[in-house]
Amino acid sequence: MLDIVIEARRAEISTGFAVKRILPYQLRRMVGPFIFMDHGGPLNIPATTLSNFDVLPHPHIGLSTVSYLFSGNVTHRDSLGIEQVIKPGEVNWMTAGKGITHSERFEDPAMLTGGELEMIQTWVALPEKDEESDPSFDNYKPDQLPVFTDTGVWMRLIAGDAYGLKSNIKTHSPLFYVHVILEQGGRFGLPNGHSERGAYIVKGSVEVNGTTYKAGQLLVFTKGVDPLIIAKEQTTLMMLGGEHLGERYIWWNFVSSRKDRIEQAKEDWKQGRIVLPPMDNEEYVPLPEGKSKPAGGPPPNALS
Structure with a gap:
């Protein structure tokens, strides 16, 4: 799972x-x-x-x-x-x-x-x-982003499509990105139709298949499963994924x-x-030393 x-x-x-x-x-x-x-x-x-x-x-x-x-x-x-x-x-x-x-x-x-x-x-x-x-x-x-509410659930679709909703944000490939707030006991599932799916716990904790997971963890789910996410307390999630x-x-x-x-x-x-940005061009971050790595590897001194 x-x-x-x-x-x-x-x-x-x-x-x-x-x-x-x-x-x-x-x-x-x-x-x-x-x-x-x-x-x-x-x-x-x-x-x-x-x-x-x-x-x-x-x-x-x-x-x-x-x-x-x-x-x-x-x-x-x-x-x-x-x-x-x-x-x-x-x-x-x-x-x-x-x-x-x-x-x-x-x-x-x-x-x-x-x-x-x-x-x-x-x-x-x-x-x-x-x-x-x-x-x-x-x-x-x-107010440009779709919002869904249900008992114990508040959800904003940031980008892509999920749960029958579609965001107006322009994207370049199939994906979803969702902000979810669950009240204690609130239940939520992953969106269908995307091959890779994850849920990051911003705060709070959840139970999935009998195991509790806490803030600061990203749960990446196996393709094709339909897990039930249960909030152990008030919990904020960021759910994301799409096609590789x-x-x-x-x-x-x-x-x-x-x-x-x-x-x-x-x-x-x-x-x-x-x-450089014309309104902010008096200083900048110099190029760090290091070599490129395929598909990720924690980038040296990566900036937001």
Whole structure:
């Protein structure tokens, strides 16, 4: 029934800003097209140290970054000239394609002081035909995303299709991405029609087939099974998956089906050939040392 249970690991993405890294994992590189997953927070950030948590301008190729907040806010700036503050329940969907740079900064003390910051960021690998597409960015508001409720269950479909619902977010391959809140005793199942499916426990705990699983675990299920997920307490889940795209290389912030394309992106960044965001171009993250690994392998110093 369960293919694997992945335990989140600690990773630091900026000074003092540690996250729980879920994907990639040595024994399970991807779930459908999802090749990367970080869970940041919950954090209480003093206003005097907000800037320490900033993620400086950095590049991406061959993927879409998907940012989703539970609390707080983050200011996104990219090389397309877009500036967007993302708030809880919204989705920032940035497709890098042939190349984009962006930063993520924490600039609103009024919202964060005394409150919490908590977010999930995933990366969705692109099909080979779209890896060199033009970059794009979209922000989607909560009222643009389908919501379903039932006894003990609240669910928002972030992207793709699941449970008879379809999101308006533009994607490049078959997938689903769902935010679920279960009250104690609430019961929920996996969506049908997708070959690879997983459920990450953001908070709380669940029982599956008589075994209890806790926050910080990603449950990846065997193809074709239809498990019943029962909340042991109030629980938040992020469910994700879809169709596998084939082998992918991932190194730092670069994803590609071709190793040579990763090497080209490394050299382009090192030589300053990738444009910085026009509204945030005075500093950037330098290229780390390391070698590309097929289909994942925890990327060195990966940034959101």
